[in-house]
Amino acid sequence: MSITGRPQATIMSNPRADRVKDVAKLGGRSVRLKRRQFLAEGPQAVREALSAHRADIASGGDGIVVEVFATEACLDRLPELLDLADGVPLRMATDAVLAAMADTVNPQGIVAVCHYLDRPLNEVLQAKPLLLAVMVRVQDPGNAGTILRAADSAGADAVVLTNSSVDIYNPKAVRSTAGSLFHLPVVTGHDFDELAAALRAAGLTMLAADGYGTIDLDDLQDRSALSRLGEGPAAADDGAARLPDLASPTAWLFGNEAQGLASEELAAADHRVAVPVYGQAESLNVGTAATVCLYASARSQRRGNRPV
Amino acid sequence: MSITGRPQATIMSNPRADRVKDVAKLGGRSVRLKRRQFLAEGPQAVREALSAHRADIASGGDGIVVEVFATEACLDRLPELLDLADGVPLRMATDAVLAAMADTVNPQGIVAVCHYLDRPLNEVLQAKPLLLAVMVRVQDPGNAGTILRAADSAGADAVVLTNSSVDIYNPKAVRSTAGSLFHLPVVTGHDFDELAAALRAAGLTMLAADGYGTIDLDDLQDRSALSRLGEGPAAADDGAARLPDLASPTAWLFGNEAQGLASEELAAADHRVAVPVYGQAESLNVGTAATVCLYASARSQRRGNRPV
Numbered sequence: 085m086s087i088t089g090r091p092q093a094t095i096m097s098n099p100r101a102d103r104v105k106d107v108a109k110l111g112g113r114s115v116r117l118k119r120r121q122f123l124a125e126g127p128q129a130v131r132e133a134l135s136a137h138r139a140d141i142a143s144g145g146d147g148i149v150v151e152v153f154a155t156e157a158c159l160d161r162l163p164e165l166l167d168l169a170d171g172v173p174l175r176m177a178t179d180a181v182l183a184a185m186a187d188t189v190n191p192q193g194i195v196a197v198c199h200y201l202d203r204p205l206n207e208v209l210q211a212k213p214l215l216l217a218v219m220v221r222v223q224d225p226g227n228a229g230t231i232l233r234a235a236d237s238a239g240a241d242a243v244v245l246t247n248s249s250v251d252i253y254n255p256k257a258v259r260s261t262a263g264s265l266f267h268l269p270v271v272t273g274h275d276f277d278e279l280a281a282a283l284r285a286a287g288l289t290m291l292a293a294d295g296y297g298t299i300d301l302d303d304l305q306d307r308s309a310l311s312r313l314g315e316g317p318a319a320a321d322d323g324a325a326r327l328p329d330l331a332s333p334t335a336w337l338f339g340n341e342a343q344g345l346a347s348e349e350l351a352a353a354d355h356r357v358a359v360p361v362y363g364q365a366e367s368l369n370v371g372t373a374a375t376v377c378l379y380a381s382a383r384s385q386r387r388g389n390r391p392v
Numbered sequence: 393m394s395i396t397g398r399p400q401a402t403i404m405s406n407p408r409a410d411r412v413k414d415v416a417k418l419g420g421r422s423v424r425l426k427r428r429q430f431l432a433e434g435p436q437a438v439r440e441a442l443s444a445h446r447a448d449i450a451s452g453g454d455g456i457v458v459e460v461f462a463t464e465a466c467l468d469r470l471p472e473l474l475d476l477a478d479g480v481p482l483r484m485a486t487d488a489v490l491a492a493m494a495d496t497v498n499p500q501g502i503v504a505v506c507h508y509l510d511r512p513l514n515e516v517l518q519a520k521p522l523l524l525a526v527m528v529r530v531q532d533p534g535n536a537g538t539i540l541r542a543a544d545s546a547g548a549d550a551v552v553l554t555n556s557s558v559d560i561y562n563p564k565a566v567r568s569t570a571g572s573l574f575h576l577p578v579v580t581g582h583d584f585d586e587l588a589a590a591l592r593a594a595g596l597t598m599l600a601a602d603g604y605g606t607i608d609l610d611d612l613q614d615r616s617a618l619s620r621l622g623e624g625p626a627a628a629d630d631g632a633a634r635l636p637d638l639a640s641p642t643a644w645l646f647g648n649e650a651q652g653l654a655s656e657e658l659a660a661a662d663h664r665v666a667v668p669v670y671g672q673a674e675s676l677n678v679g680t681a682a683t684v685c686l687y688a689s690a691r692s693q694r695r696g697n698r699p700v
Contacts, residue, residue, distance in 0.1 A: 234680055239670025267672040302691050309617030362547025362690050364575040375680045376687050382670050383610050
């Protein structure tokens with residue numbers, strides 16, 4: 085049963101031990117904020133955390149993963165995690181201990197204590213991002229995770245959450261990102277006004293995703309496709325000048341699930357863009373709308389001038 | 393406190409009463425199947441259920457809503473629900489009674505017992521649908537609800553669930569549809585093979601959403617945009633003949649969250665189409681992928697030949 089390289093220390097088996105309680109405290113936002121640490125739960129999240137950790141170390145950073153706790157059965161099943169964890173403190177523990185540490189009832193045999201992943205806003209903006217996803221008062225951890233995952237899929241350069249948004253290190257949010265949290269820079273700690281000023285100063289077009297917006301996202305996509313693919317001079321049409329170009333560097337603003345963006349937030353944006361609703365649905369879920377918006381930008385920004 | 397038209401019968405106050413337990417049994421699939429009834433919970437779902445009920449009655453149907461249970465406070469707050477419920481049996485109840493009936497801890501003061509909404513597959517196909525969303529072994533009620541809501545937003549003509557998929561009348565699924573369940577026809581009760589044969593016979597192009605597909609959805613979108621908007625003859629390019637046209641009548645197949653579509657299901661499809669992943673994400677959530685696919689078809693099918 086033993087695997088070469090497996091730590092031979094005793095297996096943590098007391099769910100009430102102080103060290104276990106100490107890790108479990110990362111379930112609370114105030115402790116996370118104080119320590120600037122959070123918990124990644126389950127094989128997928130820990131795998132991505134360890135990969136990001138190795139990449140960070142390789143590029144001269146201090147690493148991301150503080151400590152890993154795993155069951156013997158998990159490492160028997162997924163020995164590649166043991167290789168990935170090379171150089172990271174690893175403690176063997178029972179399922180009961182992991183359940184006591186984690187937010188999920190069943191963390192599937194492995195959790196990792198990780199450092200916060202935040203990057204400074206200035207650093208992100210100096211890298212001349214093409215596409216940012218900005219969450220403004222998004223409150224549901226599942227929605228925040230879905231938006232972050234969609235941003236990763238669409239190849240966004242970073243994800244920004246205002247102070248008024250849910251904590252992206254909330255266990256449910258981390259879970260909803262399905263590992264994407266470790267794939268792209270996250271910026272937190274700013275209120276909306278300072279953020280909007282910085283995005284504007286960096287030359288980003290701010291598009292507000294707004295169900296009541298007068299600009300139809302599909303119109304923008306058609307314009308963009310025509311300008312990329314067509315022969316005609318449609319981009320120079322009268323009236324076109326005031327419409328945003330999806331191919332420009334863009335920061336999408338996504339608002340609160342129930343209320344959307346507030347009027348002062350809408351006013352700060354360059355344009356208010358609606359995802360069209362073709363059926364009877366009252367509105368789109370914010371995660372769904374964000375996916376459609378981010379993919380529309382990605383297609384306009386990344387595709388060549390001719391289809392296959 | 394009393395509102396004109398409010399039923400004056402006694403308020404149901406015993407959460408352990410037989411009638412309450414009887415409604416609560418709709419939380420189980422076997423009882424739902426036997427009665428062909430399910431529970432809509434909360435003001436948004438009940439509002440949509442009552443609107444669909446009135447439309448159904450108006451067009452000669454037998455109606456959708458069997459009975460509504462509500463608190464006095466809820467009807468005081470949302471008197472339009474009382475108007476909508478005109479002609480439907482309405483019983484006043486306490487919050488404790490509603491909580492005992494419902495799956496949610498807090499059904500926000502109102503629930504409705506509804507008839508199943510299924511439509512026969514033949515009826516749906518005879519109406520010459522342009523866009524169908526087909527769930528094949530989708531297991532998570534939240535994902536099923538998200539896909540149905542996205543299908544409604546994208547103006548799909550119907551949603552189909554194979555026998556191997558989650559029950560769309562599961563309380564969590566109903567909740568995830570955010571009322572969209574009452575907006576478009578739902579087809580259930582078929583296994584994959586008979587469904588695929590019927591879709592093919594109806595002349596629908598079957599597109600499998602498949603992360604390993606060799607056709608890139610963005611290529612199809614660019615082709616479609618060029619054919620709608622462009623001046624060039626790209627649609628007649630060599631090799632183009634074997635690519636699907638997003639503007640054709642289409643049935644999208646969405647597979648299981650973990651495994652995707654099985655090889656025999658992929659083989660039954662006309663084409664395997666991947667939503668491109670531009671970042672490091674391993675894959676897209678099935679709800680997210682479905683949204684992008686359905687919106688791609690909607691744009692290609694519904695837009696005119698010129699952008700604004």
